Ligand SMILES: Nc1ncnc2c1ncn2[C@@H]1O[C@H](COP(=O)(O)OP(=O)(O)O)[C@@H](O)[C@H]1O
């Protein structure tokens with residue numbers, strides 16, 4: 001081992017790396033927001049009385065869960081322009097992360113919805129609420145509470161998946177690290193450093209979800 | 223609001239609930255056979271019968287938690303059809319209390335009571351809260367208004383469930399074995415609440431095996447078996463001189479068990 005550690009390029013690149021972390025958070029939070037919308041909307045359609053909608057959601061989930069994210073993001077990045085939609089890498093990455101996370105969120109949230117007893121739904125209907133109100137006001141919150149730990153893991157995974165968005169040069173930590181590395185050839189130092197950064201980012205995300213859980217899902221249950 | 227006038231205009235002098243020749247199927251299984259039942263305004267009915275005889279199914283047809291395939295159900299004159307308009311109209315007039323309370327766990331007692339009046343009747347927050355507090359007072363639980371259901375005993379939860387249903391100002395209350403999930407020492411507080419309601423003139427159909435309650439408040443006791451109404455009579459006659467063999471057998475069993 002005559003490898004000489006040299007952190008100078010990392011130290012010089014620190015401001016760029018730190019602001020790239022904000023890029024990573026932006027991708028992650030944007031992707032999660034979209035994933036939640038897709039997840040809840042997907043569950044509604046997945047269990048609707050309209051057969052084509054159910055079929056569409058099922059196919060979507062199968063398609064996304066059985067193909068690699070890298071291929072999905074390339075496909076979106078290169079296919080959208082063919083459809084006349086031109087987007088920058090960062091919005092493209094948010095969309096790809098949201099679609100990917102959404103497919104998993106559908107399955108997770110659906111499990112939560114199915115864990116809600118029929119009696120809850122019947123009580124809502126008997127009180128004169130409509131089906132959509134019952135879902136929104138009665139089912140959704142306890143359902144999310146039931147699966148929140150799984151959703152948290154999925155979203156931490158989504159956060160780490162942002163690094164794959166470097167493939168289309170979205171602005172985030174890994175792509176900035178790659179640039180520093182290719183300028184300096186200090187691979188070990190650069191990737192060692194961002195490994196620690198990712199660890200901290202994951203931890204921040206978990207804290208974030210723990211706070212949400214304490215704020216919204218802390219009502220007492222038997 | 224048309225639904226209110228529909229119901230008021232036609233209800234006077236007529237049955238509050240009128241079921242005629244109702245049949246209900248679960249797939250190939252016939253759960254209700256030729257149900258004919260008229261309940262007058264202010265009348266208190268106790269519905270009993272062995273497990274699986276169709277008691278829940280019958281009362282759940284009245285607020286369309288179950289659909290029915292044949293016959294007619296009228297609630298306050300509204301013919302309950304398989305359409306959202308009549309179902310909504312009927313559900314706004316009919317309160318239901320379930321065996322397992324079914325309080326919403328993520329809402330406080332007060333929020334449980336305010337939800338439907340605000341979302342279904344369009345009451346303002348202030349109106350809904352005032353009415354919820356007064357009805358929680360009536361079931362003697364107003365001091366628990368800010369607790370969550372899981373923090374209450376079973377008897378308290380069921381009283382909240384009664385108050386929650388009453389907050390819709392229903393014309394009819396349906397009870398589906400409201401005390402059978404309760405510890406014995408909590409049965410009385412719930413029955414007392416129901417007795418109070420009966421004394422105030424509420425039209426009620428109660429599925430229950432609490433025969434003391436039946437004797438005390440029922441105008442009629444109805445006995446069901448295998449999806450049919452087998453016998454109905456005022457409580458005195460029902461308990462002392464049941465006419466049908468199946469009724470005698472059932473009474474023998476439950477009176478023994480108690
Ligand atoms: N959702 C359902 N699907 C199929 N069969 C049902 C369903 N609900 C009730 N049943 C059947 O209908 C019959 C009457 O049930 P129910 O009304 O619950 O009886 P009870 O309330 O008198 O105990 C029973 O044989 C029961 O198994």
Ligand SMILES: [Mg+2]
Pocket residue numbers: 277278279398399
């Ligand atoms: Mg029953």
